[in-house]
Amino acid sequence: MRKDWDEYFLEQTELVATRSTCDRLSVGCLLVKDNRIIATGYNGSISGAPHCDDVGHLMYENGCKRTVHAEMNALLQCAKYGVSANGATAYCNHFPCPDCMKSLNQAGIKRIVYKHHYKHRYENKFHEGMEVVQIGIFH
Numbered sequence: 001m002r003k004d005w006d007e008y009f010l011e012q013t014e015l016v017a018t019r020s021t022c023d024r025l026s027v028g029c030l031l032v033k034d035n036r037i038i039a040t041g042y043n044g045s046i047s048g049a050p051h052c053d054d055v056g057h058l059m060y061e062n063g064c065k066r067t068v069h070a071e072m073n074a075l076l077q078c079a080k081y082g083v084s085a086n087g088a089t090a091y092c093n094h095f096p097c098p099d100c101m102k103s104l105n106q107a108g109i110k111r112i113v114y115k116h117h118y119k120h121r122y123e124n125k126f127h128e129g130m131e132v133v134q135i136g137i138f139h
Contacts, residue, residue: 005035006091006113010135013093013115016040021051022067025118029070030091031078031109038083041073071100075107085109094118095134101126 003011009030016028021044031039045051045066052058058066068076071092078085086108090096095118096104104112111131 006133006135009037009089009091010093010113010115012037013091016042017070017093018042020044020070021053022057022064023053024057024064024067025094027070027092027094029074029093031074031085031088032091033088038085038088039074039077039081041070041075041077043067043070043073069097069100071096071104075103078107089113098122098124098126105130 009032013028013030016030017026019042020026020028025043027043029041030037046068049066052064052066057064071090074090075085088109089111090104090109090113092112092114094116095114096112097118098120101112101124105126105128109130111133112127113133113135115135117134
């Protein structure tokens with residue numbers, strides 16, 4: 001049976017996440033417009049810098065500061081190559097953190113589709129104005 005678009009793109013986030021270089025959580029993100037991938041991102045160090053997998057974590061306030069999150073890397077890829085993310089859908093294998101959710105919202109992302117919920121330390125409403133959908137595990 002043919003997968004719908006949400007399943008198709010969400011499954012690809014798992015493949016993108018295999019490039020992650022921070023073993024605390026492997027995250028993948030796709031930005032999609034008109035059923036076309038415009039950017040991908042995974043969590044890891046900035047280009048050319050040492051990775052957590054190689055030199056360990058840079059921990060501060062319960063988070064690794066060496067890592068750029070997958071969602072931010074996807075948005076930064078759009079910025080680097082002059083591609084507008086306005087109106088796109090973000091597919092993430094894990095629910096975005098508050099900082100990433102703010103950035104996705106500010107960039108004009110209209111819809112977030114994610115697979116695994118990730119509880120954060122504080123409640124926020126940074127997703128206001130966006131449609132947020134959780135889709136379960138596929139077979």
